[in-house]
Amino acid sequence: MTIDFPPLALILFFPALGVVFNLFYGRKAGRGAVNFVGTSVIFLAFAVALWAFAKLRMMPPGGALAFTLWPWISAGNFHVDIALRFDALSAVMTLVVSGVGAFIHLYSCGYMAHDEDYARYFAYMNLFALAMLVLVLADNLLLMFVGWEGVGLCSYLLIAFWYSNSEFAYNGRKAFITNRVGDAGFILGILTIVGALAAHGVWTLSFVGMNAHADLLQPVAVTAALLLFLGATGKSAQVPLYVWLPDAMVGPTPVSALIHAATMVTAGVYMIARLNFLYRLGPDAMQVVAIIGALTSFFAATVAIVQSDIKRVLAYSTISQIGYMVVGVGVGAFAAGIFHLMTHAFFKGLLFLCAGSIMHALEGEQDMNRMGGLRRKLPITYTTMLIAALAISGIPFFAGYFSKDLILESTYTSGHIWLWLLGLVTAGLTSFYMFRLIFVTFHGESRVASEKEHHIHESPPVMTIPLIVLAVFSIIGGWVELPEGMIWGGAFSRFLAPLVAGPVTGLMARPAAMAGSNLSPSLVLSAVATLTAIIGIGIAWIFYIQVPALAGQFAESMRALYNVLRRKYYIDELYDLIVSRPLFFISTYVLHRGVDVMVIDGIADGLGLRVEESGEAVRKVESGNVQHYAFVYLLGALAVAAYYVYLVIR
Amino acid sequence: MTPIGYFMALSAILFAIGVAGVLVRRNVIVMFMSIELMLNAVNLAFVALGRSVGSMDGQVIVFFVMTVAAAEAAVGLAIIIALFRNRETVNVDELNLLHW
Numbered sequence: 001m002t003i004d005f006p007p008l009a010l011i012l013f014f015p016a017l018g019v020v021f022n023l024f025y026g027r028k029a030g031r032g033a034v035n036f037v038g039t040s041v042i043f044l045a046f047a048v049a050l051w052a053f054a055k056l057r058m059m060p061p062g063g064a065l066a067f068t069l070w071p072w073i074s075a076g077n078f079h080v081d082i083a084l085r086f087d088a089l090s091a092v093m094t095l096v097v098s099g100v101g102a103f104i105h106l107y108s109c110g111y112m113a114h115d116e117d118y119a120r121y122f123a124y125m126n127l128f129a130l131a132m133l134v135l136v137l138a139d140n141l142l143l144m145f146v147g148w149e150g151v152g153l154c155s156y157l158l159i160a161f162w163y164s165n166s167e168f169a170y171n172g173r174k175a176f177i178t179n180r181v182g183d184a185g186f187i188l189g190i191l192t193i194v195g196a197l198a199a200h201g202v203w204t205l206s207f208v209g210m211n212a213h214a215d216l217l218q219p220v221a222v223t224a225a226l227l228l229f230l231g232a233t234g235k236s237a238q239v240p241l242y243v244w245l246p247d248a249m250v251g252p253t254p255v256s257a258l259i260h261a262a263t264m265v266t267a268g269v270y271m272i273a274r275l276n277f278l279y280r281l282g283p284d285a286m287q288v289v290a291i292i293g294a295l296t297s298f299f300a301a302t303v304a305i306v307q308s309d310i311k312r313v314l315a316y317s318t319i320s321q322i323g324y325m326v327v328g329v330g331v332g333a334f335a336a337g338i339f340h341l342m343t344h345a346f347f348k349g350l351l352f353l354c355a356g357s358i359m360h361a362l363e364g365e366q367d368m369n370r371m372g373g374l375r376r377k378l379p380i381t382y383t384t385m386l387i388a389a390l391a392i393s394g395i396p397f398f399a400g401y402f403s404k405d406l407i408l409e410s411t412y413t414s415g416h417i418w419l420w421l422l423g424l425v426t427a428g429l430t431s432f433y434m435f436r437l438i439f440v441t442f443h444g445e446s447r448v449a450s451e452k453e454h455h456i457h458e459s460p461p462v463m464t465i466p467l468i469v470l471a472v473f474s475i476i477g478g479w480v481e482l483p484e485g486m487i488w489g490g491a492f493s494r495f496l497a498p499l500v501a502g503p504v505t506g507l508m509a510r511p512a513a514m515a516g517s518n519l520s521p522s523l524v525l526s527a528v529a530t531l532t533a534i535i536g537i538g539i540a541w542i543f544y545i546q547v548p549a550l551a552g553q554f555a556e557s558m559r560a561l562y563n564v565l566r567r568k569y570y571i572d573e574l575y576d577l578i579v580s581r582p583l584f585f586i587s588t589y590v591l592h593r594g595v596d597v598m599v600i601d602g603i604a605d606g607l608g609l610r611v612e613e614s615g616e617a618v619r620k621v622e623s624g625n626v627q628h629y630a631f632v633y634l635l636g637a638l639a640v641a642a643y644y645v646y647l648v649i650r
Numbered sequence: 651m652t653p654i655g656y657f658m659a660l661s662a663i664l665f666a667i668g669v670a671g672v673l674v675r676r677n678v679i680v681m682f683m684s685i686e687l688m689l690n691a692v693n694l695a696f697v698a699l700g701r702s703v704g705s706m707d708g709q710v711i712v713f714f715v716m717t718v719a720a721a722e723a724a725v726g727l728a729i730i731i732a733l734f735r736n737r738e739t740v741n742v743d744e745l746n747l748l749h750w
Contacts, residue, residue, distance in 0.1 A: 624746050631673050 005055065005065035008084045010048045011094065012133055014041040018126035026119025035109040038122030042105045042129055046098035052086050053095060062498030063087070066139065073142070077203040083139035085207070088496050092338060093136035093270055096345045100262045101129050103466035107353055108254040110463035111360060121161065121252065128154035132263050136270060140206040141190055144271070148186065148235065151264045152179045158259060159251040168250040175244035182234015182241050189227035193278075196220040207274060214277045221281035228275065229289055232268025237319045238326060239296045243575060245319055246568070249311040253356030256311060261318050261352050262345035269325040269341050273334040276500050280332070290330025290411075294419040294426075297323025299569070301429035305436065306555075306565040309366050310355050313437050318348055320426060321392070324407050327419060333410030334500035335493040339481050340403035346477045347391040347400055350470035354385035357459045357467065358441065362452055368437065373446035377456045380464045382442050384471040389438050391474040393431035393533045399478035401530070406481065409525050424532055431536030439544035483522060657698035664691035678730055678740040682723075689719050 018041035026034045052065055064087035073080040086094065105125060112118050131150025138144035153176075160172025190205070197204065202213050210217070217224065232238065237245035248260050259265070272279055272289065279286050297320045304316035321344050328337030359366060361378055375382045391398035394405065404427065412420040446453065458464065481492035493501075543551045555562040564570070664687055671684025693712045700708020734740055 626742060627673050634669060634673070 001059060001063045002066050003055075003059065003063070004067060005052060005086065006067050007048055008052060008065060008067040008086055008137065009069055011045045011052070011098070011137065012084075012130060014044040014048070015126045015130035015133065017041055019123055019130060022119050022123035022126060026123060029119075031113075031118055034119050034122050038126055039102070039105040039109060041126060042098060042102040045129065045133065046095070046102045049091075049094045049098045053091050056086060056088070056091055061494070068139075077201075078198075079203065080140055080142050080205055082143060083206070084137040085139035086137060087499060089270070089274060089338065089499050090136050092342055092496070094133060096342050097129065097132050097136060097263050100345050100349050100470070101132075101258055103469050104254050104258040104262070104349060104353065105129075107257075107356070107463050107466040108252075110460050111254050111356055112252065115252075117161070121158075124154055124157045124161070125255070125258070128158065128259060128264070132267075135267055139208075140204075141193070141210070141275075142205050144274075145186065145190060148231070148267060148271075149183065151259070151267065152176065152183065152235070155179075155248070155259050155264055158255040159248045161251050161255065165250075171244075171247040171250050175248050178241050178244040179234045182231045185227045185230025185234075189224045189231065192220050192224040192227060193217065196224070210275075211277045214281065217278055218281050221278055222285045225275075225279050225282045225285035226288060228271065228278075229268075229285065229292075232271055232326075233292065234268075236265050236268030236322050236326065237296075238268070238292055238323065239299065242296060242300070242319050243572060246312050246315040249309070249315050253311070253352060253359060256315070257349045257352030257356065260315065262349035265318060265322055266325065266341045266345070269322065269329055269337050272326075272329045273338050273500055276329070276334045279329070286330050286332065288330075290327050290416060290419055293323045293326025293328075293330050294411075294416075294422045295323075296320070297327065298422050298426045298429075301426045301433065303565055303568050305429060305433040306562060308368050310358065310368050310371070310437065310441065311352070311366055313368075313433060314348070314351050314355060317351075317392070317430065317433065320430065321348060324404060324423065324426075327411055327423060328407040331411050331414040331416055331419070333407060333414070335496040336403065336406040336410050338496060338500075339492050340400075340407055343391070343399035343403040343474075343477050346470055347388040347398075347474040350384060350388040350467060350474055351392070353463070353467055353470065354381050354388065357381040357463055360459050360463070361456045362448060365448070365452065368440045370447050370449060371441045372444045372448070373442070374448075374456070375442040378442075378458050380458055380467060384464075384467040385442070386438060387471045388474050389434040391478075393434055393537060394427055394529060395431075395533060396526075396530055397475070397478075399474050399476070402478035402481050402483075405522075405526050405529055408529055409522050412525055413521065424529060427529055428532040428536040431533040432540045435537045435540035436544055439540060443545055444548065483526075654698060654702045658695060661691045661695040661698070664688075664694065676741050676743055678733070678742055678745075681742070682726055682730065686719065686723070689715060 018038050021029070021037050022034055029037075056063060056065060064085055066083065066085050068081045068083040070082050071079065072082045105122075108121070108125065112121055115121065128151060131147050131154055133147070135144055135147025135151060138147055156172050156176040159175050160169045163169045163172070193210065194205065196217055196219060197210070197213060200213075200216050202209070202216060204210060204213070230241075234241040245260060245265065249256055251260075279289070300316045300319035300323060304313050304320065307313045307316060321340070325337045325340045325344070328334070328340060355366075358371065358374065358378065358381060361374070361381075362371065365371065387398070391400040394401045408420060408423050408427070411423055448456065459467075480488075482489045484490045543554070567573070668684045668686075668688030668691060671687065672681050675681055675684065693715055696708040696712050696715070698708075700706065700711075730740060733745070737745065739745070
C-alpha cells in the first residue's frame with residue numbers, strides 16, 4: 001500500500017533552504033544567524049521525518065509513503081520522475097541521517113566557533129544533508145545516483161574545507177578521484193540494468209518497478225550487482241578503493257563524524273539492501289560482497305591497532321565496521337546490515353565527536369602520544385567516549401552488541417564459517433584498538449605539551465549535549481532488535497522484512513555442525529563473541545595500563561610486522577607506484593606534451609596563422625577608393641546582364 | 651515614327667558616358683553630375699519604351715525618378731558643401747579617411 005504524502009518534500013526543502021541562506025546571505029547575516037539556520041533546518045527535516053515515520057507505523061507492514069515532485073526525464077518510453085519514497089528502509093536511513101545529522105550540526109556550532117568560514121561550512125553541511133536525503137529517499141536508481149554524486153561532491157568540498165593547506169586539498173582530490181572510479185562502476189551497473197529491462201520492453205528504474213520485473217534481470221544479475229558493488233566499494237571505503245577515507249580525516253571533525261562515519265560511507269550498504277532483489281539473483285556476486293566485506297573489516301582493524309593519530313584510528317575502525325555491514329548484506333542478512341549501520345551511526349558518530357572534543361581542548365592535537373590522563377579534565381567526553389567504545393566493542397546491552405551479534409550469527413548460520421571466524425577475530429581486534437585509544441588518551445600520565453596543559457577545558461554545552469544524546473542512543477539504540485523471543489524481540493527485522501526478507505539461492509543452508517547442538521546457537525555464538533571482545537579489552541588493559549612498557553617491547557620484537565601495519569601494508573605506496581605514477585607519466589608526456597601541445601595546439605595555432613596570412617593578402621583589395629568599388633560593381637552588373645542576354649539568345 | 655532602337659541607343663550612350671564619368675573623374679561635383687546623367691538616360695529609356703508598348707506607366711515612373719533625383723540633388727549638394735567646408739577640397743583621392 002502506498003499513500004501520497006506531500007510533506008515528504010519538506011524533508012528536502014528545509015536543508016535546501018539552509019544551503020541557499022548560508023551560501024548567499026550567510027556572511028551578511030553573521031555567525032549567530034548561520035548557526036541558527038544551519039542547525040534548525042536539519043532539526044526541522046528530522047521533525048518531518050518523525051512525522052512521516054509515525055504515519056508509516058500506522059500503516060500495515062510493507063506500506064510506503066510516496067510523493068512525486070515533477071517529471072525529470074521523458075524520452076520515448078523512458079520516464080524518470082523526481083519522486084520520493086518513504087518505506088521502512090528509507091525511514092530508518094532518513095531518521096538516522098537527519099537525526100544524527102541534526103546533533104552533529106548542533107555540535108558544529110561549538111566546534112567551528114573560531115573559524116572564519118562558518119557560512120561556507122554550514123552551506124556545505126546543509127548541502128550534504130540535502131544530497132544524502134535525496135539518496136535515501138529516492139524512488140528510483142537514477143535519482144539515487146544524483147544523491148550519490150551529491151554526497152561525493154560535498155565530501156570533497158568538506159575534506160578540502162581548509163583548502164589553503166595544499167595537503168588537505170590533495171586529500172580532497174584523492175577522495176574525489178577514488179570515488180570516480182567506483183562511480184564509473186555504478187553508472188555501468190545502471191546501464192546494464194536499463195539494457196536488460198529495455199530488451200524486454202520494460203522502461204523503468206524505480207525500485208518498485210525493477211523489483212516487479214526482477215526475473216528479467218536474472219541474466220545480468222551478477223554483472224550488474226558487481227558493477228554496483230564497485231560503486232559501493234568507492235563510497236563505502238571497502239577494499240580496494242578504501243584508500244581515501246583515512247586521508248579524508250583532514251576535514252573538520254564534525255564532518256568526519258557526519259560524512260565519513262555515520263552517513264555517507266554507509267550509502268553503499270544502503271544501496272545493496274535497497275537492491276537486495278538484484279543481489280539475491282546473483283549468489284556469486286553476494287559471495288564476493290561478503291568476502292570483500294570480511295577482508296576489509298579484518299584488514300582495517302589490524303591497521304587500526306598501531307596508528308597513533310586519534311582520527312586515523314577511528315577512520316580505520318569505520319572502514320572495519322562498514323566491512324561488517326557489507327558482510328551482513330553479503331550473506332543475505334540485509335536487515336542485520338542496516339541495523340548495524342544504524343547503531344554504528346550512533347556510536348561512531350559519537351566517537352568522532354568525542355575526538356573532536358579532545359582536539360578542541362588540546363588546540364587541534366591529534367597525536368595520541370601527546371595526550372594521556374585526560375580523564376579528570378574532560379569528564380563528559382571521557383564518559384561518553386567510554387560508552388561508545390563499549391558499544392563498538394560489542395559489550396552486552398550496548399547498541400553494538402545486538403547488531404554485531406546479529407551479523408556474526410547470520411554469517412555463521414548461512415554457512416560462512418571462515419568469514420565468521422574472521423569476523424570474530426576482528427571483533428577482538430576492535431575492542432583492543434578501541435580500548436587502546438581510551439587508555440592511551442584518558443588514562444596514565446599526561447603527555448600533553450606543557451604550553452597547552454594549563455588551558456585544557458571541557459567543551460561548551462553546545463558540544464557536550466550532542467555527545468550525551470548520542471551516548472544515550474549508543475546504549476538504547478540496539479534495543480529495537482532484541483533477540484527473538486524477548487519482549488519485542490526482532491522488531492527491527494520485522495519492520496524491514498517486507499522489503500528485504502526472502503530466500504537467497506544457495507546461501508541459507510545451515511551447517512551440519514549446528515544440527516546436533518542442544519544449546520540455542522545464537523546464545524553460544526553471542527557468548528563467544530562477547531568473550532572475544534572482553535579478551536580484547538583485557539589485552540589492551542594489560543598493554544597500556546598494567547605494564548605500559550609491554551606495548552613498546554612487543555612492537556620492538558615484531559618490528560617487521562609492526563612497520564607493515566604502521567605503514568598500512570604499504571598500500572598507498574603500491575597504488576602510487578601502479579596507478580598514480582603511470583597516470584602522471586602518461587598525462588605529462590603523452591597527453592600533455594604529445595597530444596595537447598603538438599597536435600591540438602598545433603592545429604589551433606596553424607589555423608590561426610593561416611587565417612592571419614590570408615587576411616594580409618586579401619586586405620590589399622580594400623583600396624579605399626570608391627571608384628574602384630564602383631568599377632567592380634559595374635563589372636558585376638554587366639555579368640548579370642550578360643547572363644540574361646545569354647539566356648535570351650540561346 | 652522614329653524606331654525605338656534610336657532611343658535605346660541614345661539612352662545607352664548617355665548611360666555609358668555617365669558610368670565613365672563616375673569611374674574616371676576625381677571631382678565629386680562632376681561625379682555627381684554623371685550620376686544625374688545616368689538617371690536621365692534611364693528616364694529616356696522608360697519614356698521611349700512606354701510609348702512603344704502604348705502604356706502610361708513609363709511616364710509615371712519617370713515622374714517618380716525626377717522627384718527622387720531632385721531630393722537626391724538637394725541632399726547630395728548639401729553633403730558636398732559640408733565636405734568642402736571641412737576639407738577645402740572636392741577631390742575624392744584626398745577624401746580617404748576610411749582607407750587603410
